[in-house]
Amino acid sequence: MPNKEPSATVGADLPDAAAPARRVRGGPKGLRITDVAAQAGVAPITVSRVFNSPETVAPETLERVRQVVQKLGYVPNRLAGGLSSSRSRLIAAIVPTIAHSLFSDTIQVFSEAMSRAGYQVLLALSGYDGSSEEALLDAVLSRRPEGVLLTGVAHTDSLRARLANVGIPIVETWDMTEQPIDMLVGFSHYQTGVAVAEHFLQTNRRKPALVSANDERALARRRGFRERLARAGIDDIPEVLVAPPSSVAIGKAALPRLIEEARHIDAVFCGSDLLAIGALSAARQLGLSVPSQLAICGFGDLEFATETTPQLTSVHVDGTRIGLTAARCLLDRLAGSAQNKVTDVGFGIIRRATT
């Protein structure tokens, strides 16, 4: 029961050269707010209020409109709503990857929290190379998100400037910096490397080695590790650098290369739990006892590691807490609170075996 005749036929009925040609756009594609309004006998704005501020609508009107909405199956068009109100109710999450779970827990709880608050999450996977970050940011900003979660601190000045200029809340996560763009929830990868170095020193490992991915944060861990060891007089640290994303297979291949290079290593700091598991597997094949002959330390929060690889030590990061805290930061700011905070969630070194 459309409330006006199909406009496509108007010009055809009356070909009048004097009147300007009637422009037509594709025809009606779905239900609009005016369809609901007509059926309910109210103005479109009242239907809008039923969705956006039901408390301002008379109970009886509310009920009537809702019944029509239900009957027709009307779903508001948020493209239009967002354009009109400048409120997209969209939050962008930019993450290198959600495979292999390092960040997937963060995104999981972040999305849940956002969803509860009435926002939806636009997921943008940046990969590890950063080559197309500007293009990705364009794509993200073109949706006019009301907030952005970033994984890692933004590296380039151009990126930082653009993000700062859009004037929406930004949370950088999974890293630490003195000068966040806006808010930050993370921890210091450098300190993580320092802590692992100290752990190795305390357990009398004098020939430590490194298997690291060469992404920004892994390199920060590497730096902390090397610098702390250097202060203890250990300068010659054999290492294998691998390209992200890391995997068990890569870790498995890396250990033999390391041992080829330096036969007498007694500890390896791996850039991720997956690499550590691969290294553990390779150590087994090489007949090395872990951790007595070779200590292996990973990085991550993979639950399975607790049960399946008690020989490994790991730097544990609470990805869930990062996601929840980041969500709260964003939501607080969106609700008007103005605190500009940095949250250091810290990390822990989980040592399972006592040998």
Add this chain to the structure above:
Amino acid sequence: MPNKEPSATVGADLPDAAAPARRVRGGPKGLRITDVAAQAGVAPITVSRVFNSPETVAPETLERVRQVVQKLGYVPNRLAGGLSSSRSRLIAAIVPTIAHSLFSDTIQVFSEAMSRAGYQVLLALSGYDGSSEEALLDAVLSRRPEGVLLTGVAHTDSLRARLANVGIPIVETWDMTEQPIDMLVGFSHYQTGVAVAEHFLQTNRRKPALVSANDERALARRRGFRERLARAGIDDIPEVLVAPPSSVAIGKAALPRLIEEARHIDAVFCGSDLLAIGALSAARQLGLSVPSQLAICGFGDLEFATETTPQLTSVHVDGTRIGLTAARCLLDRLAGSAQNKVTDVGFGIIRRATT
């Protein structure tokens, strides 16, 4: 260099009771296409073409507009663009969870493929309870996505009808049905259960048991498992049902309960790899040798399992392939191809230990 004076002050300058009051909306919030057009000395539509059909613009004009875009840092507003063109360039992905990696690989490759094709992914986490599925669908459809990836087949008639009615391509994944809403990329969970049952029978396990989550797909696996065993004359199958999401801890707690119930089990089919790892851990503590005394079979495609738990058998599903195939289905359809296909990606039983 705005091309018109700020409208907010117009009425203030000339308080004229006869003229209708000038309505004002919040003031200018950002750059618009008209700002770029003015600076470049072209019409807005030309700027639009530079973004959407650059091949139709004269090379010189193209260059000039692009320079202004660059200089100003203009990013088109896709809320407006989508509303106007009825092309949101958004694809929705509805997944129970991305934590713990079962679906995260699928979403990872799906997002990458969509991104390459110029689409962005709206991530919607449905959880496992299905209580708020209608509301979730409303939220998703309100963004007017051009396609939808669903995890699992839609259960309720209402959901199926609504999805079918929106007239956009839909891919159901990670399951199998005779009557998909539109397209489907998955495999039969029921057959998976049958296959595990047969594997147990072939390896002479006569006292099989079950640890299963009670979500729809896990229950289908359970059904296949039980029915196949029943045909072999095994009707009394002890089981523990647990609530999703499953975890190592839950699996670890479940095995003792199972053994309490039925002391003589010689095989367990676990609903997920995490449950299987937990069960393995519990078996160790109970002094049960795996697999010689107790076979344990999981479900999933967690890479680590290959290296860390060779005692386990597992049903392996290629989540990456599902994601890629689903993306291709959607993109083909969006590009105009009309095939309405069901893809069975199958599964494999991965048996690592020979004992």
Add this chain to the structure above:
DNA sequence: CTGAAAGCGCTTACAG
């Protein structure tokens, strides 16, 4: 508590 008018920032559908 409800509504008429204007506007959000684009693109369509012409026309030249």
Add this chain to the structure above:
DNA sequence: CTGAAAGCGCTTACAG
């Protein structure tokens, strides 16, 4: 190859 006008489906900012 370029542009003027109209329209996409909502919400704002009033007014009553």
